[in-house]
Amino acid sequence: MNPFSTLGIRHDIVNAITELGFENPTPIQEQSIPVLLSGSNDFVGLAQTGTGKTAAFGLPLLELLDFEENYPQALILCPTRELCLQITNDIKNYAKNMKNAQVVAVYGGANISDQLRQIKRGVQIVVATPGRMLDIINRKAIDFTQVQFVVLDEADEMLNMGFQEDIDSILSTTPDDKKTWLFSATMPNEVRRIAKKYMTDPFELTIGTKNTGNVNIEHEYYIVKARDKYAAFKRIVDFNPEIFGIVFCRTKIETQEIAEALMKDGYNADALHGDLSQQQRDKVMKRYRDRSLQLLIATDVAARGIDVNDVTHVINYSLPDEIENYTHRSGRTGRAGKTGISIAIINSKELGKIRHIERTIGKQFTKAEIPTGFDVCEKQLFALVHKVHNVEVNQEQIEQYIPRIMDEFKDLDKEEIIKRFASLEFNRFLEYYAKAPDLNISADDRGFDRSDRAERPMRSGANAGYTRLFMNLGSVDDFTRGDMLGFICNHTRISGKSVGKIDLKGVFTFFEIENSAVNQVLEGFKSVDFQGRSVRIELAGDRDSGGGSRHGSGSYRGGSGGGTRWEGGGGFRGGSSGGGRREGGRSGGGFRDFSGKRRDDRGGGNSGGSRREGGDRRRRI
Numbered sequence: 001m002n003p004f005s006t007l008g009i010r011h012d013i014v015n016a017i018t019e020l021g022f023e024n025p026t027p028i029q030e031q032s033i034p035v036l037l038s039g040s041n042d043f044v045g046l047a048q049t050g051t052g053k054t055a056a057f058g059l060p061l062l063e064l065l066d067f068e069e070n071y072p073q074a075l076i077l078c079p080t081r082e083l084c085l086q087i088t089n090d091i092k093n094y095a096k097n098m099k100n101a102q103v104v105a106v107y108g109g110a111n112i113s114d115q116l117r118q119i120k121r122g123v124q125i126v127v128a129t130p131g132r133m134l135d136i137i138n139r140k141a142i143d144f145t146q147v148q149f150v151v152l153d154e155a156d157e158m159l160n161m162g163f164q165e166d167i168d169s170i171l172s173t174t175p176d177d178k179k180t181w182l183f184s185a186t187m188p189n190e191v192r193r194i195a196k197k198y199m200t201d202p203f204e205l206t207i208g209t210k211n212t213g214n215v216n217i218e219h220e221y222y223i224v225k226a227r228d229k230y231a232a233f234k235r236i237v238d239f240n241p242e243i244f245g246i247v248f249c250r251t252k253i254e255t256q257e258i259a260e261a262l263m264k265d266g267y268n269a270d271a272l273h274g275d276l277s278q279q280q281r282d283k284v285m286k287r288y289r290d291r292s293l294q295l296l297i298a299t300d301v302a303a304r305g306i307d308v309n310d311v312t313h314v315i316n317y318s319l320p321d322e323i324e325n326y327t328h329r330s331g332r333t334g335r336a337g338k339t340g341i342s343i344a345i346i347n348s349k350e351l352g353k354i355r356h357i358e359r360t361i362g363k364q365f366t367k368a369e370i371p372t373g374f375d376v377c378e379k380q381l382f383a384l385v386h387k388v389h390n391v392e393v394n395q396e397q398i399e400q401y402i403p404r405i406m407d408e409f410k411d412l413d414k415e416e417i418i419k420r421f422a423s424l425e426f427n428r429f430l431e432y433y434a435k436a437p438d439l440n441i442s443a444d445d446r447g448f449d450r451s452d453r454a455e456r457p458m459r460s461g462a463n464a465g466y467t468r469l470f471m472n473l474g475s476v477d478d479f480t481r482g483d484m485l486g487f488i489c490n491h492t493r494i495s496g497k498s499v500g501k502i503d504l505k506g507v508f509t510f511f512e513i514e515n516s517a518v519n520q521v522l523e524g525f526k527s528v529d530f531q532g533r534s535v536r537i538e539l540a541g542d543r544d545s546g547g548g549s550r551h552g553s554g555s556y557r558g559g560s561g562g563g564t565r566w567e568g569g570g571g572f573r574g575g576s577s578g579g580g581r582r583e584g585g586r587s588g589g590g591f592r593d594f595s596g597k598r599r600d601d602r603g604g605g606n607s608g609g610s611r612r613e614g615g616d617r618r619r620r621i
């Protein structure tokens with residue numbers, strides 16, 4: 001008998017999940033399905049994403065609801081649009097052999113009328129992010145008075161994102177006797193509190209130990225000098241030619257800078273952070289899912305709910321402030337039974353943080369060595385050899401050229417030809433890494449690290465008499481410096497003379513304001529919208545400080561002010577070196593793209609009035 005049938009799942013559903021490749025229940029499914037199928041318990045499941053928890057609650061819901069009736073009977077709340085769509089899709093797949101199962105996804109950043117129409121047509125299961133759900137409730141467009149089950153998925157994330165009040169309001173519209181099922185990757189006190197508030201005597205299930213990282217994840221740290229951080233990071237990437245990774249930074253600015261630097265260096269990378277519009281984020285996520293991006297550079301908030309399987313590495317370019325976030329970050333790899341590596345690149349002063357994380361997750365980190373230039377060359381060489389060996393030959397197309405090719409090679413024996421093919425790429429690696437220094441520093445080397453200077457914020461230094469401010473709009477929003485000056489003056493009524501240097505970046509801008517006018521500017525922009533987006537002004541010092549590794553403006557390009565050390569010119573992938581650039585790696589599955597994609601060809605790069613944000617987005621920024 002199929003193990004899911006043994007758990008009590010009926011045949012048409014078992015057939016559907018068998019088609020999805022679910023042969024055996026995952027541990028959380030095995031343990032929670034029988035409990036949830038009884039329909040009589042509140043439930044708390046402590047489990048990471050990737051453990052199969054969607055089916056753990058989704059399958060019992062399909063068993064318990066009455067699909068002859070067309071009113072909302074189950075409400076699933078989750079933190080992000082991505083997760084909302086994923087859950088909806090998963091449940092629809094499980095229910096594909098059922099006649100009248102209607103599931104609707106309700107999330108911000110999308111057309112509300114479509115969602116209202118679907119609700120009107122009749123649904124049994126509503127999957128929603130809190131902001132948009134509340135909006136629909138306030139429009140009196142949904143009736144939750146007959147809801148029997150509420151699922152709070154990734155409860156810790158929802159609380160982190162400030163959804164507590166919205167959740168309270170939403171739940172107040174559901175009946176008291178409904179059952180609540182709460183899933184969370186971690187169990188901070190806030191989650192304990194909501195479990196207590198909404199549930200009576202819940203059945204508690206913990207998969208793995210509390211707050212513990214997934215057993216399939218190896219944790220490694222590298223100690224480098226601050227100024228070598230970017231170079232070390234690139235080495236790690238170069239040493240892993242098949243890497244499909246998520247790189248976490250602490251701030252949106254750092255995220256954007258690292259992504260841009262990588263793109264310039266010819267890596268297939270892009271940024272995901274809250275200063276991008278929903279459309280831009282969708283596009284980046286699509287490219288990452290399709291694997292036309294190899295590295296996704298993200299902030300903690302933007303990466304919430306990312307459910308891409310097969311992520312090989314999570315790289316903590318900067319460690320998070322909250323240890324809980326380390327668990328969330330590393331949980332993006334090692335999903336669905338796969339193994340993954342979570343890497344932290346730290347300076348010697350951050351070793352204490354690693355020990356703290358170790359204690360919290362109950363797992364030890366391995367200290368790893370930054371590969372030498374030689375190691376990287378060797379690794380890349382054999383990756384190339386492997387690729388040549390396994391390349392699919394298009395016999396039909398190549399056939400016509402074979403005689404000429406053979407003729408070209410007639411004076412070379414097999415060994416010589418192999419050497420030359422390998423050298424074609426290998427010479428480039430060798431050249432790039434010829435004088436590559438050792439970037440490791442020992443954990444004991446706690447002495448004076450001159451490079452620490454490079455970690456200090458460099459941007460906050462405005463000209464005398466001026467204060468440097470940050471704004472979350474930039475050249476991608478079609479601003480020129482002149483436009484920006486006008487924009488600032490119009491909204492704040494300060495004179496242009498009070499505005500100093502304007503440093504227009506991609507998705508943000510730094511600008512100087514005379515000290516006496518700063519308050520007027522902060523005040524003036526308090527509730528300004530630009531194409532559906534709230535304009536945010538902050539003191540630049542506030543944004544840039546915080547102890548993590550910083551990159552001074554321009555430090556990537558010129559290494560000014562003791563900034564990040566470059567390895568060679570534009571990186572050995574040939575991104576910015578101009579002449580040697582090659583067009584398009586393999587499309588689709590191909591990882592490397594030597595075309596060095598720039599911002600302008602990213603989704604929705606030009607704001608062109610199409611920026612829209614839904615109710616949930618304001619919290620994600």
Ligand code: AMP
Pocket residue numbers: 021022023024025026029048049050051052053054055307309335336
């Ligand atoms: P989740 O934690 O629900 O996001 O699930 C993580 C991944 O595991 C998804 O891609 C699911 O399709 C997959 N999955 C869930 N349950 C099973 C199962 N019993 N067997 C195989 N794959 C599963």
